[in-house]
Structure formats: C-alpha cells, structure tokens
Amino acid sequence: MSIPESRPPGIRDVAQLAGVSPQTVSRVLNGHPSVKPTTRETVKSAIEQLGYHRNYAARSLSTGRTQIIGLVMFNTDSYARSIVVNSIESESAALDHSVITSSISSMDDATIDAAVQGLVDRGADGIILAVPMINSSPVVARIGNTTPIVTLDGSRAESSELLVIDQALVAELATTHLLDLGHETVWHLSGPHDWIEAIDRSEGWRRTLERAGRSVPPELQGDWTPQSGYKNGLLAARIPELTALFVSSDEMAFGVIRALHESGKRIPEDISIVSVDNIALAEFSSPSLTTVAQPFKMTGKLAVHRLLHTLQDSKEPAPPFSLAPELLVRASTGKPPALRDTL
Structure with a gap:
C-alpha cells in the first residue's frame, strides 16, 4: 500500500496493512494481553514495514494534547463490563486516540483517587471512569476541574459528566x-x-x-x-x-x-x-x-465522543444522552x- 508523502503513517494504515481493526493495533501498541500472539506479530510487522511510530512529544507540542484517553475500570470477569470497555477501546482507536487503562480491585476513595491521578500523570487528556462509584471523591472532583472526566454507572462530581442508564x-x-x-x-x-x-x-x-x-x-x-x-x-x-x-x-x-x-x-x-x-x-x-x-456498546462509544467533545471545547452543545433499556x-x-x- 502507498501513503501520501504529505503525512506519516497512522493507526488506520497499520490496521489496513495487517488486516485487523484499529482497535487491535491500539491494543498491540499498549501491550494489551488479550491479543493473540500471531496477530500481535502481524501488527508489529506492519508497523515495522510502514515505519509507524507514535511521536507523543511532537503531537503534544503541536496540539497541546497527547490524544490519550485514560480509563479506570473495575477488575471483574463480568461480560457486561467487558463489552463497555471493548467499545471504549474500539471507538478511541477509530478516532486515532490511544487508551491507557488502570484496572482496580477495590472501589474505596483512595484506590480510585490513585488510579485517576496516575492516568493524569501519564499524560491522559481526559478520563473515563467506568466504575460503579456510590460517593463522589473530592480528589476526583478536584482533578475534574482541569482534566475532563466522564463517569459511567456512578455518582456525579460537579466537575465531571455522568452518562448512566436509568x-x-x-x-x-x-x-x-x-x-x-x-x-x-x-x-x-x-x-x-x-x-x-x-x-x-x-x-x-x-x-x-x-x-x-x-x-x-x-x-x-x-x-x-x-x-x-x-x-x-x-x-x-x-x-x-x-x-x-x-x-x-x-x-x-x-x-x-x-x-x-x-x-x-x-x-x-x-x-x-x-x-x-x-x-x-x-x-x-x-x-x-x-x-x-x-446498550453497552453505544454507552462506551458515547462516552468517548462526550469526552472528545469536551476536549475540543466545542461551542455546540453535546447531544443528549438518551439511551434507554x-x-x-x-x-x-x-x-x-x-x-x-x-x-
């Protein structure tokens, strides 16, 4: 395949050459354990062939953003939770954003606070909290004043947006x-x-x-x-x-x-x-x-779009979250x- 000289190869180019989805490429780049070894090698070969690399420093300097989305998820074997997470990863990759995940095993404030702060420290432009929070953490609320946060299935801090099914x-x-x-x-x-x-x-x-x-x-x-x-x-x-x-x-x-x-x-x-x-x-x-x-898949997809809408500082109001069971x-x-x- 040929790529215009005016731009460097992107995730979609790697995905096309490897015959996989952009989500799979993103998972390989982020070391996700669920990728099959043969698929991982195919993607790595395509990356090497195209000379693709993620220049976070240059991208951050030019845009002020890393195009990294932070995801805090509860460590569970639940099928439903995995559908939401897969949807977030897939939609982020399709929009040329990477996802870094912090998986937690406890829902106490200290654990959630540390997970959110850790993702911010690693350069996340915004955070999706896919954890069933009952109480809003003051630390999360403070971070939300400077880093956009979208919360799924939890309580709402004043500085974050809540997307939830009734x-x-x-x-x-x-x-x-x-x-x-x-x-x-x-x-x-x-x-x-x-x-x-x-x-x-x-x-x-x-x-x-x-x-x-x-x-x-x-x-x-x-x-x-x-x-x-x-x-x-x-x-x-x-x-x-x-x-x-x-x-x-x-x-x-x-x-x-x-x-x-x-x-x-x-x-x-x-x-x-x-x-x-x-x-x-x-x-x-x-x-x-x-x-x-x-609608788990659509919930994950809309969470990504809501977060990016906030990051783009759009003057247009975000579409209403109207998903229903x-x-x-x-x-x-x-x-x-x-x-x-x-x-």
Whole structure:
C-alpha cells in the first residue's frame, strides 16, 4: 500500500496493512494481553514495514494534547463490563486516540483517587471512569476541574459528566412485566449493595411493587456471579409462594436456572425469571432468558465522543444522552401456576 508523502503513517494504515481493526493495533501498541500472539506479530510487522511510530512529544507540542484517553475500570470477569470497555477501546482507536487503562480491585476513595491521578500523570487528556462509584471523591472532583472526566454507572462530581442508564427503570420494566402476567408479587435477587447499579435496581423493584399495592418480599443477595445465582436458586426453590423472580444480572440468572432445574422446578411453569443485561448467552440459555437489554456498546462509544467533545471545547452543545433499556420477552416468563391451572 502507498501513503501520501504529505503525512506519516497512522493507526488506520497499520490496521489496513495487517488486516485487523484499529482497535487491535491500539491494543498491540499498549501491550494489551488479550491479543493473540500471531496477530500481535502481524501488527508489529506492519508497523515495522510502514515505519509507524507514535511521536507523543511532537503531537503534544503541536496540539497541546497527547490524544490519550485514560480509563479506570473495575477488575471483574463480568461480560457486561467487558463489552463497555471493548467499545471504549474500539471507538478511541477509530478516532486515532490511544487508551491507557488502570484496572482496580477495590472501589474505596483512595484506590480510585490513585488510579485517576496516575492516568493524569501519564499524560491522559481526559478520563473515563467506568466504575460503579456510590460517593463522589473530592480528589476526583478536584482533578475534574482541569482534566475532563466522564463517569459511567456512578455518582456525579460537579466537575465531571455522568452518562448512566436509568437502573430504576430497568427494575420497573422487569417487575411490571411479571406483575402484568398475573403474579401476585415479585421476588428480587440483587447484586452487591456497594454497587450503585444494584442499589438503584433494588429501589426501582421496591417502588414498583409498592405503587401496585403488592407486598414486598425479603430481598435475596447475590454478588453478580453464577455461583451466587445458583446458591440463591436453591433457596428460591424452597419458597412455595415464590412464582416470579427478578434477577439483577444474566450471569446470576444462569446459576438460578441450573439450581431450579436440579430442584425439580420448571421455568416458567413453576417460576418465571426476568434478568438484566442481555449478554450474548442469554438468548441461548434453557429456557431462553427474558431480560432487560442495556446498550453497552453505544454507552462506551458515547462516552468517548462526550469526552472528545469536551476536549475540543466545542461551542455546540453535546447531544443528549438518551439511551434507554429495553425489555426482551423470551421463554423464561409466563403466567403463574394458579392462572395456568384455570386455563
């Protein structure tokens, strides 16, 4: 391939020569561990052939920016989280920006503060906080006065922008669907209550039942993992009055389904299940999961665009963040046993 002499080779040129996406090139440049060795070598060969290199110093001197986006993410095996992170990396690479990531295992203020400050020290033009913060950190708020910050799924500091899906609405969609099918009430398996998503879903579930004049059962407690879903599924199978269960994530729902099957419970004939996220496996569970889908890919993409909009100091207002969850009805929900018996 030939490149005009008027410009040096860029990430897209490397991607085209290597036959990969710009996101993959960015991951190789940043030492991301998820790239296959053969792909890594192909990209490195293309970089060498084109003579591509990232001249951060020159770029920073000419523009005042490094074109580096800092990403703080919670260290988790969650499929949903990985979709958001992959979307951020992909969109950043497509816009010729690199992503440097700080993965944290604790959500205390000191850990988050250190992660954000570390990314700023490494030259990040702006920060995306993809962590479920409950409280706003004063240090993060101070940094946000000089470095743009976009927060996903967390609390909002005055100096940062918050992009978030309405998790109370997620719970309302799930709970209302089960009530509309004729269930007297809906039980809930929540996520851990140090996650703001879990808190908002629990509150939305409770408010929906109270508005409908229904009793609010004791809340079951999970930790997002299929293992915790399995444990709570065994418990749910022993509660005679439980005919409908709102599970706070697809991954926990997989564990619940297995436990109910092993306990001799039929889904949805005995117990109906609605979950959250709509990860790729939800459609292929047995039975297929009714779930509230969240636009994870678009959330990551919009986070990058919002951050770059702020960095460009555009006089035009940013487009409104109007992403909404969507209920997808599949085979795991149906009428309660009492209504089925009358058919």
